[in-house]
Amino acid sequence: MRWPFKSLDYLYLLIFLWIFYDLFSTWSEYSTCYAPIQIFLLLTYIFCILFRLYLTVIIAPDLPRTAKKLLIILFHWVLYPFSLYLVTQGIIWKIQIDIHSPLCTPPDRAPYVIWVWIGLDAFLSMIMTIMTITKLIFWVKVCLFRRRYQRIFNQGDHNALNQLLLEDETLNSRIALLPSDLERLPTTIYTEGLSDLLKLDHQSSCPICYEEFVTGDQVITLPGCNHIYNGNCIKGWLERSPLCPMCRANVRTNLHHPPQSSNGEDLQQVCVRENYEKGQEDLENQRLV
Numbered sequence: 001m002r003w004p005f006k007s008l009d010y011l012y013l014l015i016f017l018w019i020f021y022d023l024f025s026t027w028s029e030y031s032t033c034y035a036p037i038q039i040f041l042l043l044t045y046i047f048c049i050l051f052r053l054y055l056t057v058i059i060a061p062d063l064p065r066t067a068k069k070l071l072i073i074l075f076h077w078v079l080y081p082f083s084l085y086l087v088t089q090g091i092i093w094k095i096q097i098d099i100h101s102p103l104c105t106p107p108d109r110a111p112y113v114i115w116v117w118i119g120l121d122a123f124l125s126m127i128m129t130i131m132t133i134t135k136l137i138f139w140v141k142v143c144l145f146r147r148r149y150q151r152i153f154n155q156g157d158h159n160a161l162n163q164l165l166l167e168d169e170t171l172n173s174r175i176a177l178l179p180s181d182l183e184r185l186p187t188t189i190y191t192e193g194l195s196d197l198l199k200l201d202h203q204s205s206c207p208i209c210y211e212e213f214v215t216g217d218q219v220i221t222l223p224g225c226n227h228i229y230n231g232n233c234i235k236g237w238l239e240r241s242p243l244c245p246m247c248r249a250n251v252r253t254n255l256h257h258p259p260q261s262s263n264g265e266d267l268q269q270v271c272v273r274e275n276y277e278k279g280q281e282d283l284e285n286q287r288l289v
């Protein structure tokens with residue numbers, strides 16, 4: 001994974017190092033406070049750093065999928081409740097020290113500074129609430145879409161399936177392919193002339209792993225756009241996204257709306273089938289020789 005941090009992140013870190021130093025150098029001065037407000041400040045600083053760290057790392061383009069999932073879970077289930085706890089605890093402790101020991105904070109600190117940090121926590125908490133609710137709504141929509149899609153798919157009702165894909169275009173372009181879709185991807189045997197046959201610019205290697213194709217390799221040609229990939233590479237990709245990595249065509253939609261020939265046959269399937277049969281024959285002949 002490439003290093004995701006930029007100069008602004010280092011500046012942010014430097015500012016917080018200074019804030020930490022400032023807090024620890026005055027730590028003992030808070031000892032007369034009715035509530036341990038210095039602990040609230042320490043936790044708030046740590047929270048701000050973790051929040052920024054999350055926003056920076058999560059958008060790294062080459063972040064491994066499992067790491068991304070783990071980070072999202074930690075964000076919504078650990079960092080978000082932590083922010084709610086901080087706001088609540090901060091308000092309680094601040095009110096307690098205002099009542100019982102109003103002059104306990106270091107004399108050179110403005111009294112409203114703690115309220116500023118509570119306000120910042122509340123603001124970040126609000127952003128996290130919006131992010132969590134949005135995520136939750138999306139997750140419910142995804143579950144409903146997948147269930148509906150699988151049900152209509154199993155019934156074999158093509159019209160209803162097409163209608164669903166058109167109705168929910170946004171979800172359709174964001175939800176990965178289901179195992180039942182992956183099984184239907186057309187496999188063919190790679191030959192020198194396969195790109196010509198599929199009316200493609202010459203494609204001699206897998207665009208995901210850059211491995212050169214060799215005649216006789218079993219490859220997958222995506223429906224609609226016909227781009228050629230190693231089976232394992234493209235299946236791994238389509239388990240995360242329904243779009244062709246080369247041209248962003250929606251593989252699920254093309255799987256159900258393949259270009260038709262005049263007699264109603266799926267043109268690409270015909271090409272792929274013929275090429276597969278020809279490839280099998282060639283391989284058989286080679287073995288016999």
Ligand SMILES: [Zn+2]
Pocket residue numbers: 206207208209210211229230233234
């Ligand atoms: Zn590959």
Ligand SMILES: [Zn+2]
Pocket residue numbers: 222225226227244245246247248249
């Ligand atoms: Zn494509």
